[in-house]
Amino acid sequence: MSFDAMAGTRGARQPKGRVMRWMNALMARRIGRGSKFMGFDALVLRTIGRKSGEERRTPVGWFPGADGSRLIVASAAGAPKNPAWYYNLAANPEVLIDIDGTTIAVRAEQLHGAERAEAWERITAAAPRFAEYQVKTDRELPVIKLTERH
Numbered sequence: 001m002s003f004d005a006m007a008g009t010r011g012a013r014q015p016k017g018r019v020m021r022w023m024n025a026l027m028a029r030r031i032g033r034g035s036k037f038m039g040f041d042a043l044v045l046r047t048i049g050r051k052s053g054e055e056r057r058t059p060v061g062w063f064p065g066a067d068g069s070r071l072i073v074a075s076a077a078g079a080p081k082n083p084a085w086y087y088n089l090a091a092n093p094e095v096l097i098d099i100d101g102t103t104i105a106v107r108a109e110q111l112h113g114a115e116r117a118e119a120w121e122r123i124t125a126a127a128p129r130f131a132e133y134q135v136k137t138d139r140e141l142p143v144i145k146l147t148e149r150h
Contacts, residue, residue: 003090003110008139011080040127043070044098047088057098058085062146063123070097070106070146071119078136086142097146106146119143 040061047056062070074086089095093108111119120143124131134141 003086003093003142005074005082005086005110005142006139007082008080008137011076011137011139012078012133042099043072045072045085045089046096046098046103047085048092048095049084050088050091056085056088058083060085061127062099063119063126065119065145066122067147069148071111071123072144072146073123073130073133074142074144075130075133078133078141080137080139082139082142086144089144094149105149107149109145109147111143111145116143119145 041063042059043062045058045060047058048054049056060072062072065071074082076083089108095106095108097104097106120130123143130141
């Protein structure tokens with residue numbers, strides 16, 4: 001399936017700016033060695049910028065998928081637009097993640113339909129704040145499945 005989440009027309013203010021980039025870099029260093037982020041199991045998503053071609057490292061919370069995959073949500077805290085890393089994944093879905101001191105090659109896939117609904121139920125049961133983010137915006141928050149490449 002494709003990466004096809006549209007931006008919304010309303011939502012919370014998306015965190016950004018120099019301080020946010022500094023915080024992301026700090027958290028990415030800590031998480032890459034094995035840590036939690038805002039109470040979640042966390043990983044560092046290593047994407048390639050779709051415009052710059054440069055590697056981008058973004059800390060994100062993850063949830064276990066039913067098939068052993070990892071699920072992440074492009075929530076941007078309920079902002080009207082998807083986070084930049086979502087568009088980087090759309091342009092290049094074969095990426096690396098750093099988790100517990102290990103780098104793993106994965107393929108990213110946006111979930112749709114019943115598969116997304118089942119994953120969303122699991123995610124919001126484990127972390128109700130994602131349901132709160134969904135209420136803030138009129139876009140459907142994309143759920144991305146990361147599957148290990150061999």
